Amino acid sequence: MTTRTARLHIQRGTPGAPARTETFQVPFTPGQSLLDGLRWIRAQLDPTLAMRFSCINANACKECMIELEGKAAYACTVRLREGDMHIAPLHNKALVHDLITEIAPRDERLLD
Amino acid sequence: MIQLETDVLVIGAGGAGMYAAIAAARDGCRVQLVDRSLIGRGGATVMAQMTVSVALGEQCPDHWEHHLADTLAAGRGLCDPVLAQLLCENAALRIREMDAWKVGWARENGHLKQVYAPGHDRARCVYVDFLNTGPAVSRTLRAQLNRIAAIRRIGDVLITDIVVHGGEAVGAVGLHLLTGAAVALQAKSVVVATGGLTRLYRRNSGSLNMGGDGYALALRAGAELIDMEFVQFFPIGHLAPRMIGMDPIMWDPFRYKLGGRLLNAEGEEFADRYGQAESGNYVLTRDVATYAIYKEVEAGRGSPAGGAYLSFTHVPEADLRQAFGPVIDRLAKNGIDLTRMPVEVAPIAHYHMGGVRVDASMETRVPYLFAAGEAVGGASGANRLSGNAITEAFVFGERAGTTAAARAKARAASGWDAKAAAAKALEPASRRSQAAAVPNTAALLVELQALMADYVGPFRTEEKLRLALSRLEQMQRELGPIPAGSEAYDMVCLDWLDLRNMLLVAQCVVLAAIARKESRGAHQREDFPGMLPGWDLNQILSWQDGKLSLERVPAAQAAARTP
């Protein structure tokens, strides 16, 4: 299988602090998902990268929602591609940390 | 520390936890239902796709005793018959209740449609089309929860320990993931419904939240674990070509409906070499299929990615479309055309038979501590019958909720111990001391999964198991103290907490696997082939004086244990 490289530009930060963008080179084989790439970054380069997901591959939990090139997308169903990909947290939800936003329904939160 | 108080605390909001919450509230208790993920989305329940077994007799005459006979046969002599009977006998009540709540079980000619699944003696399994059982079940239970004011749902809280006072459960402590704040939850009854442990393995069908938390929580609280060596591998997990947006166990329903042919690299059907012939229909049980695929790969007859081929090329396109409609389009998006190509499949960790030891009321040996769903061990013995897991989640969930409520109502005060809670709660990140070197926790998790897959898979030897055990103990030391980290959704801290539980639970699996010197159901020892009558024993693990201790009880004795 051929290995290619995606360049992931990821917007990171916490509320209140100015956001920064970090770039990671991620090798991949065609067919892999963006989530595969993000998990690779955590295991190989930076375990502090904050992101959330549960079902990994099943399109069931809907937790992995992020923005790709400014549009909402599920990280586990978008494919990695060669070249640049710009990833950011959902802009219309409250930021928690890096790619994680507050997505729980209001009546299922501990704090309001 | 954030303080909460309730009558019944339910940990984990999958099928079992949601059912337990509903049942406890129905009996007049205030309930808090807590999940580390979103309510009803984080575990196996929402991911399930197909069969739910129940002797309804809608498709053909049936009785729960036949269902029980099949369940006990699959369990290879190790089921707890009391739990197995509870499951089979109460299945119809729960399935009909779900029907009344409009889950949408598939119907045919005015009755609920029941299909045949391997290991069952007749058509016994209900489902929701298309591959939609889990999402439908979750949605239905969530809708019920939302109606009940006495239930408070709380997501994004990871429970880190049960709080015990005077030998009795009095609540739990946890971590609010979004803020990093410690949470103390005081309760009169506590139900552990955290699901299974398949995240321990590299290739698994489960979610991120299935690292066996509940087993570790219960063990540390003083409860026992039973049958921990029995991890079920699902034989035909998707292997290649890479497929996204679909669960790797999706081929099971295809086999239920359309049969399909399992082939080796030479294009031959091979199941008959391992004692179970197939002729176009799906009769192969999980343990035999797993064994057959491993052996073919070992003999050099595996597919390119290291599994077997599953082929539907002989099935007419119209039949494929009628059976799976929109799923065929999702496959096309992944470049898969079943009329023209086989896919590659291989065994994948799928379910855990073992778990928390409970009596018929779902209570552990720690008073006021209950378990439900896949977190419970014993009902399935050495091998689970397909379709029994969702049923188990419903039946045991309902039972745990009902008895937890009754016990809570009869308990004067919970005897909350603020000191014990504070001792078990996590220090805020800002107050933790910075460890000199924090290991890459994400990399450690990957290593753990590889270790378990390569050394503690379905086929085991003393040598490999011992290597796994010593590496696990070493990883435990490498993990070091909890890192300081940040406040909001600190991934390193979360990984650390997951590793703490996963390493402990992995050791339970390995210890029990080393001790069982025979082969039975999901536990196959290459150095001890064959099932031995002297091993009609259940192995029980407990936490004593800072280490794991293992004892054996005759399987019949485990059965006779009464509340």
Ligand SMILES: Cc1cc2nc3c(=O)[nH]c(=O)nc-3n(C[C@H](O)[C@H](O)[C@H](O)COP(=O)(O)OP(=O)(O)OC[C@H]3O[C@@H](n4cnc5c(N)ncnc54)[C@H](O)[C@@H]3O)c2cc1C
């Ligand atoms: C892909 C897949 C398909 C399946 N298909 C079928 C099928 O067709 N038929 C069948 O019978 N069975 C099937 N099974 C098995 C079945 O789905 C499960 O055994 C069953 O759903 C378990 O339900 P549960 O409520 O016990 O656990 P789960 O549904 O796994 O729920 C456990 C919950 O606990 C939460 N949790 C875990 N740890 C903590 C913690 N520390 N603090 C707070 N919350 C926590 C999790 O986030 C999760 O939400 C399938 C399993 C999988 C993975």
Ligand code: FES
């Ligand atoms: S990880 Fe569950 S939908 Fe993407």
